[in-house]
Amino acid sequence: MPALLDVTDFGALPGHPHTDAAPAVRAALRAARAAAGPVQLRFPPGEYHLWPDRAHGRELYVSNTVGDDPRHRVKSIALLVEATDDLVIAGEGARLVLHGLQTTFAVLDSQRVRVEGLEFDIAVPTVVDATVVGAGVAAGRAYRLIRVPAATLFSVEGASIRWHGEALESGGFAWSGRDALAYTQIHDPAGQRTWRGPNPLFEDVRSIRLVRERDIRIDYGYAEEPADLGLVYSMRSRTRDHPGALVLDSCDVTLSRLRFRFLHGFGVVAQTSRDVTVEGCEFRAPPDSGRHSAGFADFIQFSGCSGRAVVRDCLFDGPHDDPINVHGSYLRLAGQPDPRTLELAYPHPETAGFPQFAAGDQVELVDRATLQAIATATVRTVRQPSGRDHDQPLRTILVTVDVELPDGLVGWTAVENVTRTPTVRIVRNIFRNVPTRGVLVTTRRAVLIEENRFEHMGMAAIYVSGDAAEWWESGPVRDLTIRGNKFIEPGGPAIHLDPRSTRRAPGHAVHSGVVVTENQFVLDGVPALDAKSTRGIRFRDNSIVQRGQETPDIVLRSCFDVRIELDGAGPP
Structure with missing residues (x-):
């Protein structure tokens, strides 16, 4: 029988919105790590609030986020499972509300971990969902009345709106931006469609004023009546500074019956892990909240994984990018010091800093133009970043292989680790209100x-x-x-x-x-x-x-x- 731990025994107080549960959660996870044998950590029903000031901070480099940008090296993590085996975190009826900018949970260097039953949300979502609830022409000028959810924080400043996150203990806001922000997608609740497109809300604005607590009137310099009554403009920045959740360098991890109401950053990322299952989960904004966006970008991404990647019986509703993406990473061949040595580079600005190879892995070299294989080899030694610090260069990897390769490969070839490729099962899921593809x-x-x-x-x-x-x-x-x-x-x-x-x-x-x-x-x-x-x-x-x-x-x-x-x- 597993040992049973309860977060309330470590000081967590469900139902106390002004009490930070982060210290108690840290203590409970520390005890779970120290226990001998299997452990079940329970969150009793209720709402728990976690602030970033006392969260775990870890330097981590994650695929498709901010690459090696030094401003975002350290990620704040609400629930950190680290070097822990045989752990179940269970929480039917428990709701975890994150404040500021955080990763909901991370499973690092662990085996046989199961997270089940919890609901995750963020106090102030980093996507602004603005619904057009009124439109017309008055005194010869067009106007719109937009309504934002109760969770959205803002201030009207002249003919501009400043959207922002919560004020932090450390000073300033968790995030802020003005008017249309950097990216918009449009949702039609009646037609149940979502697409990427231009944002007309803040074009040729004459005045902005608050009508009611969540209703904002925008008057324009033109006279044509807006034709977008009922549409929702979902606005955000483009910086993916955190993964929404992370499974890193771990194996046999199951995420079961979780409810993700909002994921800031880049969704649930399984990176360089083996045998990861996501089952019975719901990715959807809270019903009747006025919110429609449940994710800042993708919902689930498998990057450089192996073994089995399984997604079954899930609901995907309201992402800002692809619900499921399973891929490896091509590295550009940047140098060839000798016939058995390859200098490889991360070419994309959003991906860098984590290890790609181990001795014994098989690699394939491809012609970048045709994507046809031109050679295969086995890795003998590798010098690469750790993914946890910046002691090594973050954009280059040096690999030696077991065979001599032809000269002249630099510039037109790419390299893939074909050992780290998973089998995939995507079954019985529902995809809706997606602006992009369903599955990549x-x-x-x-x-x-x-x-x-x-x-x-x-x-x-x-x-x-x-x-x-x-x-x-x-x-x-x-x-x-x-x-x-x-x-x-x-x-x-x-x-x-x-x-x-x-x-x-x-x-x-x-x-x-x-x-x-x-x-x-x-x-x-x-x-x-x-x-x-x-x-x-x-x-x-x-x-x-x-x-x-x-x-x-x-x-x-x-x-x-x-x-x-x-x-x-x-x-x-």
């Missing part, structure tokens, strides 16, 4: 995407890319089954196989082994499948209903060994 996946091991429901994605529902020029997210798919899903009017191709190769390699494709079967497509002017540079596509036993303008069901570019069956017909 690039891994060469087996992928199953089954019995999911994709409602009105802003772009493709399933996107399979891979590139060594823009995001540098690797690599090819070799075994992908898309079965029994429902695609409801996506904004782009329902399934988009789109490797970002810039030059063809005759007789070779980037992706292969894709089976699309037993799916239901309800489409409006987009294809069910748009594929480029893919070999071995099998498309059969699918139902396709096209609405709106006439559009081909299938679009193929530079594909071969393809078998398409439409309405019972055989291959074309």
Whole structure:
């Protein structure tokens, strides 16, 4: 039997919004780490508030966030599980409210950890959801009445609005910005669609005044009546300074029945970890709160993972980027000191500072233009950043391998660690109110995407890319089954196989082994499948209903060994 610990025994007081539970939570997790054998740490029902001033601080480098920007090296972490094995954190009915800018929880260097039943939210979300509740023309000038949620803090300053977070003990606000901020997406509650677009709320403003506590009237210098009554403009900055949650260098981690009401930064990131499962979780803003955004960016990202990556029975509603993204990282070959030594570089500004290799890992070198493999090798030694400090250069890695490689590879080749690639199962999830894609996946091991429901994605529902020029997210798919899903009017191709190769390699494709079967497509002017540079596509036993303008069901570019069956017909 596991040892039982209760956070209230360490001083946590549920239901006391002005009491910081962080010291008690730290003490409880310390005790769990020190205990011999399995431990269950319980959060009794109630609301717990955690402030960043007494949170754990750790220097960490996380994929797709702020790269090696020294301003954001240290992350504040509300719940830190570190070098702890055989731990269950349970909290049915417990709600954890984070103040300031924090990572909800992090699991570092741990094994057999399960987090279940908790609800996570943030006191002041870093996305402003402004709903247009009134619009018209008065005295020859247009106006809008916008309403913001009770959790949103702001001040009207002349003809401008300053949005901000809470005041911190250390001084100043947790965050602040003016008017439209740096990024906007638009949500239509009636049509249940979300998309990226321009923000007209603060164009040609003559005056701004507070009408009621949460209602703001904006008057304009033009006379045309606004036509966006009922729309929600979701505004934020672009700085992903924290992961929303983090599983790092850990294995056998399960996140079960968690409710993520808002994730600041970059969602739940599983990085260089093995066997990670997310099951029965809800990513959605609190009902009846006036809030629509549940995430600052992606919801879940697997980066450089291995073993099994599983996401099942979850609801994804209201992200600011992709709900699920599974990928590795291409590194640019920047130098070749000798035939067995490779100097590699992190080329993307949002990804740097963490280790990519271990002795014995297999690497593949690819032509950046064609994404075709040109050589493979096994790592012998590596000098690289630790991911936990800045003692080593954060953008370069030096690798020695077991074979001599040809000269002249610098500048046009990229390297992927093919050992750190997971098998993937994404099953029985619901995706809605998404401005981008539903699922991004690039891994060469087996992928199953089954019995999911994709409602009105802003772009493709399933996107399979891979590139060594823009995001540098690797690599090819070799075994992908898309079965029994429902695609409801996506904004782009329902399934988009789109490797970002810039030059063809005759007789070779980037992706292969894709089976699309037993799916239901309800489409409006987009294809069910748009594929480029893919070999071995099998498309059969699918139902396709096209609405709106006439559009081909299938679009193929530079594909071969393809078998398409439409309405019972055989291959074309």
